[in-house]
Amino acid sequence: MKPWLAVAFAVGIGLGLLFGWVLWPVRYYNTAPSDLRADYKREYVYLTALTYEIEGNLDAAEIRLNQLDAAGTAAPVVELTEQLIAQQAPTTTIVPLARLAHDLDADTPLMVPYLQGESQ
Amino acid sequence: MKPGAWLAIALLLGVAVGLGYAWGVNPVAYYDTYPPLMHEEYRADWIRMTAFAYGHEGNLSRAQARLQGLSEQEIQRYLAQALEEAVATGRPVPVLRNMAMLAQSYGIDSPAVKVYTSSQAASLPVVPLVQPSVSPSPVLTVPVSSPTPSPTATPRFIPLPITPTPFTVPYSVDEQIPTCSSEPRIAISLTRVVTTTVRGRERSEVQEVPGVEVWLLWEGEADRAVTGLRPAQGLGYADFLVDPGKTYNLYIGSPTGVPLATLDIAPCESDSGTSWLVQVHATE
Numbered sequence: 338m339k340p341w342l343a344v345a346f347a348v349g350i351g352l353g354l355l356f357g358w359v360l361w362p363v364r365y366y367n368t369a370p371s372d373l374r375a376d377y378k379r380e381y382v383y384l385t386a387l388t389y390e391i392e393g394n395l396d397a398a399e400i401r402l403n404q405l406d407a408a409g410t411a412a413p414v415v416e417l418t419e420q421l422i423a424q425q426a427p428t429t430t431i432v433p434l435a436r437l438a439h440d441l442d443a444d445t446p447l448m449v450p451y452l453q454g455e456s457q
Numbered sequence: 458m459k460p461g462a463w464l465a466i467a468l469l470l471g472v473a474v475g476l477g478y479a480w481g482v483n484p485v486a487y488y489d490t491y492p493p494l495m496h497e498e499y500r501a502d503w504i505r506m507t508a509f510a511y512g513h514e515g516n517l518s519r520a521q522a523r524l525q526g527l528s529e530q531e532i533q534r535y536l537a538q539a540l541e542e543a544v545a546t547g548r549p550v551p552v553l554r555n556m557a558m559l560a561q562s563y564g565i566d567s568p569a570v571k572v573y574t575s576s577q578a579a580s581l582p583v584v585p586l587v588q589p590s591v592s593p594s595p596v597l598t599v600p601v602s603s604p605t606p607s608p609t610a611t612p613r614f615i616p617l618p619i620t621p622t623p624f625t626v627p628y629s630v631d632e633q634i635p636t637c638s639s640e641p642r643i644a645i646s647l648t649r650v651v652t653t654t655v656r657g658r659e660r661s662e663v664q665e666v667p668g669v670e671v672w673l674l675w676e677g678e679a680d681r682a683v684t685g686l687r688p689a690q691g692l693g694y695a696d697f698l699v700d701p702g703k704t705y706n707l708y709i710g711s712p713t714g715v716p717l718a719t720l721d722i723a724p725c726e727s728d729s730g731t732s733w734l735v736q737v738h739a740t741e
Contacts, residue, residue: 341460345467352468353475362484367496377491380523384506391509391543391552401502433513 371406378405382413386433395440411443422447493526500527504535511559512543512552520559529563536560540569544686550668553686568688572667628709630718637725641701645671647684647693647709665693672712673697675705679712701725 370381382402389398399410407413418434428451435451438444444452492503504524511520524532540556548556550573557573628647647666652659667685682695690696699705701724706716 339463342463342467345464346471346474349468349471349473350475350478351471353472353477354479355475356472357476357479357484362479368490368494368499369496370499372490373495374491381503381506384503384510384523387510387513388506391513391548401506404499 369406370401370404378413379417381405382417383430383434386414386437389437389440390433398437399441409443411438411441414438414441415443415445418451419445419447422451491526492523493528497531500531501535501538503527504532505539508536508539508556508559509543509552512548512556515555517559517562524563532563533560533565536563537565537567537569540565540567540573541689544569544573544688547683547686550683572685572688572692628717633718633720635723641699641722642696643673643699643705643707643720643722644690644694644696645684645707645709646691647671647695665691667692669693670710671695672708673699673705674708674712674716675703681712 370378373381382405385398385401388401389395402410402413405413414434414437418431418438421431421434431448431451435444435448438448439452492500495503504527507520507523510523511517514520536556537560540553540560543553543556553569554573557570560567560570561574631648647669648663649666650661651664652661654660665685667688669684671682671684673680673682680697682697684695685692687694687696697705699722701722703722705720705722707718707720708714708716
């Protein structure tokens with residue numbers, strides 16, 4: 338085989354990769370919440386907690402949280418709640434998350450001050 | 458074959474191999490996506506949750522940021538659905554008011570939006586998330602269905618006892634319409650007559666009255682509804698599911714004193730119906 342053919346083939350592969358990865362990459366339109374960027378995932382967890390606050394439907398909240406494919410259903414809620422407590426976020430932001438964690442039997446000692454009135 | 462042709466073939470073959478690898482074998486991984494790229498089902502839920510969150514927080518800029526990038530049509534469709542659902546399930550009025558304002562800011566003009574963004578909505582009573590302990594069932598949990606009676610039913614009219622004055626509240630019953638329905642219920646349509654003067658002439662107009670508490674008491678139990686929470690049925694509309702064979706006392710405003718009406722839910726004689734649908738038109 339002549340060397341210039343190999344060079345042409347290699348250049349072709351390079352162009353193919355350039356088009357396939359950079360210029361026309363595969364587009365995924367039907368992603369799941371587990372594919373969301375970290376900040377959107379946190380927002381998703383917070384929205385789940387606020388919706389639970391209004392709907393009071395624990396099953397629906399669990400289904401939503403399971404879409405995140407986390408280690409456990411309550412894990413993202415606990416993580417976000419403790420993060421916000423550490424950041425001294427407003428109480429109104431923390432309370433819905435702490436309540437959801439509590440109802441999922443995953444509340445931690447850090448959340449106790451935000452669970453006034455909840456049966457421990 | 459000319460050398461140029463071989464060159465082109467090698468190049469195209471290389472491009473094909475490169476594209477095959479980049480698209481099929483090792484495509485770009487989109488693990489850091491954002492809501493508009495989610496499956497429609499998840500996008501719908503995201504919009505719905507945003508609506509509820511706004512109902513709770515009332516932070517418009519945050520709600521708009523959450524909805525950024527989603528199509529206007531999709532936002533309108535799911536915001537309107539979320540509001541209708543929240544109204545039908547009797548969510549607290551402040552939440553409904555906020556949700557309606559968010560829906561309005563996205564150009565939705567449904568009856569529910571009109572009700573809860575109107576100036577009258579400001580005076581709607583706050584319905585607590587937890588219903589009173591005397592209430593055996595949550596407010597307005599009945600499935601949304603037309604209260605129109607079955608056309609084939611030929612009910613036997615039984616005059617229902619109407620408690621005469623004095624009333625503790627300024628309401629009176631205009632009409633009681635007994636009809637057969639497969640879903641026995643007591644429906645109320647609360648109206649008031651507003652008189653305006655136009656060019657020296659008085660004009661009277663009947664307006665439906667939303668936001669008024671209606672109570673039903675029977676055999677030591679109670680249920681409560683608020684007019685206007687099902688705007689598709691009318692701004693002054695509220696209803697209760699009832700059981701045939703029982704007698705119900707209807708109150709407006711407060712479940713104390715003399716009832717506005719006492720209603721017997723008698724069994725229906727028609728084959729197609731099982732009991733009576735009683736509509737009470739009250740005038741303030």
